[in-house]
Amino acid sequence: QVVQAVTFQAPRIPIVSNLTGTVAGEELLTSDYWVNHVRQAVRFADGIGHLDAQGVTTYLELGPGGVLSAMAQETVAEAAFVPALRKNRAETDAVMTALAELHVNGTVVDWAAYFAGVDARRVDLPTYAFQHERFWPEAPKRGDSRTGVDPVDEAFWKAVTSEDLSALDVSGDLTLKDALPVLSSWRDRQRRHSTLDQWRYHTTWKPVDVAAAPVLDGRWLLAVPENLDAAVADWAVEGLRATGADIVTIDTDTDLTAHTDAAGILSLLALPDHDQHLHAGVTPGLTHTVTLLQRLAEAGVHAPLWSLTQGAVTTSDSDPIRSTAQAQIWGLGRVAALEEPTRWGGLIDLPEVLDTQTWQHTAAVLASDDGEDQTAVRPAGVLARRITRAAPAPTGKAWKVRGTVLITGGTGGLGARVACWAAANGAEHIVLTSRRGPDAPGAAELRTRIEELGATATVVACDTTDRDALTTLADTLRTDGTPVRAVVHTAGIGQATPLATMTPTDLTDVMDAKVTGAANLHTVFADTDLDAFVLFSSIAATWGSGGQAAYAAANTYLDALAHHRHTHHLPATSIAWGPWA
Structure with missing residues (x-):
């Protein structure tokens, strides 16, 4: 009825119909066509294919983003698809970029109309010959794992050529018949090791140049928690003032609508946080930052x-983590950068001594527009965080599972997989903890499966957030002659909550089991001679994941705890897993 009241006119530009996938005719002038347009399947791919058959090579998408361009690219890979607008990009910049892309792809642009009224004029290009300098990547060196040369085979033949039997774990007294299985086992081990090396990445820190005399213009809001050391707050205030900023200190009662013209916000909310401030796994600074x-x-x-x-x-072995609690903000920040790209500035880690030079480096990061949003200020300068391929790990002895292995979240999916792996690889006793213990779904079947693999299994209702209960369990196992030799912390839950709607309850629901559980395990087994202390972390902590701010913050704490344990010569491995199938 609504469409019947509309007056139709024949189009002046041909229209490819999403109903037929071809150029539409007079049917466009009927109400039935538009009713069918709503009800029937959209033949978008057919339409793009039809245009391609007509020789169309350039497409301009008029819309709020590039969704249709991405879809069309799957149908016609060789054509140029140009969105007029881009998500999270200023409209003027996006349109100008689109115009440039159309131009370089052969579309005729009316430059006189484009530059009308701006006094534009043509200029001559330089007449000298351009310097011919090669910028192609150099070929990888021989033995690089990314070339066709197998590094394992290369190491094998190098050892054979040099007659270095010890490198192959072969005794000189063995006959060839006895040596062959040993060599085969060595090769299999090295292949697995080499494959893992190609998967491994780690965090590194790169020195970056910053301005020597930074200037901060306009009004800056300074968020100061009530329990912050006055000397630290004064350092920030004096620094902001000295570099040109107008300062407004804000708290929970400040009317922020009066400061929509602010040039920047500097938060000191996380600085007082220490492990003793954890409440259900969450630091006050994290909660306050989400609220802000x-x-x-x-x-x-x-x-x-x-x-x-x-x-x-930690930026190096000589620069240990001093606050695992404050590491939570780094996980939150990486997610905020994805969810709130125009509102999130970045993260700056400060050194132990806060002096004038430290502020100059800090202000230089705040004033810079180079996009470095994860930095550490150290006495030698400013370092920027990078994710790089890790060097091959040393081929030392692998962890040999033995004795009792304690697995938190043991009756869950991940815990069950770890338990079966440990049982099949030498563990004598598997202790599975969870809040429901034997009453958890599938617990009895899991216990039977572990015992079939050759280990004994104990399923215990023990909440790892309860330090007393965890201590009692550890003492009981020690008294029974089965002390814990390895800990694997898999407990935790996922999350899909945007920062805009996150509540303090959302934070504790996600973080308590992971953070409090890890902190309790660290404390309870601090004096135990463990073979392994394994934490199940996530890539959400490494580079962020939308909707998973609390999850990322919790796992960043696990990564920091592993670093902290290493500093104190305690075993720890934090694995940043990708998505689980």
């Missing part, structure tokens, strides 16, 4: 929010 982000959004403040920490990251 939400308040800024509600007030319409779009200035970038920068969060300071102190000793929350």
Whole structure:
């Protein structure tokens, strides 16, 4: 009925119909066509294919983003698809970029109309010959795992050529018949090791150049928690003032709608956080930072929010983590950068001594537009975080599973897989903890499966967030003659909650089991001679994952705890798993 009241006119530009996948005719002028357009299947791919058959090579998408261009590219790979607008990009910049892409793809542009009224003029290009300098990547060196040369085979033949039997784990007294199985076993081990090396990445820190005399213009909001050391707050205030900023100190009662013109926000909310401040796995600074982000959004403040920490990251072996609690902010920040790209500024980790030079480096990061949003200020300068391929790990002895292995979240999917693996690889006793223990679904079947693999299994109702219960369990196992030799912490739950709607309860629900459980395991087994202390972390902590701010914060704490244990010569491995099938 609505469409019948519309007056139709024949189009002046041909229209490819999503009903037929071909150029539409007079049917466009009927109400039935538009009713069918709503009800019937969209033949978008057919339409793009029809245009391709007509010789169309360039497509301009008029819409809020590039969704249709991405879809069409799957149908016609060789054509140029140009979105007029891009998500999270200023409209003027996006349109100008689109115009440039159309131009370089052969579309005729009316430049006179484009530059009308701006006094534009043509200029001559340089007449000298351009310098011919090669910028192609150099071929990898021989033995690189990314070439056709197998590094395992290369190591094998090198050992054979040099007659280095020890490198192959072969005794000189063995006959060829006895040596062949040993060599085969060595090769299999090295192949597995080589494959893992190709999967491994780690965090590195790169020195970056910053301005020697930075200037901060406009009004800066300074978020100061009540329990912050006054000397630290004064350092920030004096630094902001000295570099040109107008300062407004804000708290939970500040009306942020009065500061929509702010140039930036500097948060000191995480600086007082220490492990003893954890409440259900969450630091006060984390909760306050989430609240601040939400308040800024509600007030319409779009200035970038920068969060300071102190000793929350390690940039080298000589620069240990001093606050595992503050590391949570780094996980939150990586997710905020994805969910709130225009409102999140970045993360800056401070050194132990806060002096004038430290502030100059900090202000240089705040004033810079180079996109470095994860930095550490150290006495030698500013370092920026990078994810790089890890060097091949040393081929030392592998962890040989033995004795009792304690697995938290043991009756869950991940815990069950680890338990069966441990049982099949030498563990004599598997202890599975979970909140429901033997009453958890599938617990009895899992116990039977472990025993069929040759190990004894104990399923215990023990909440790892309860340190007393965990201590009692450890003492009981020790008294029974089955002390824990390895700990694997798989407990935890996932999350899909945007920062904009996250509540304090959402934080504790996700973080308690992971963070409090890991902290309790660290404390309870601090004086135990463990073979392994394994934490199941996530790539969400490494580079962020939308909707998983609490999950990322919790796993960043696990990564920091592993670093902390290494500093104190305690075993620890934190594995940043990708998505589980």
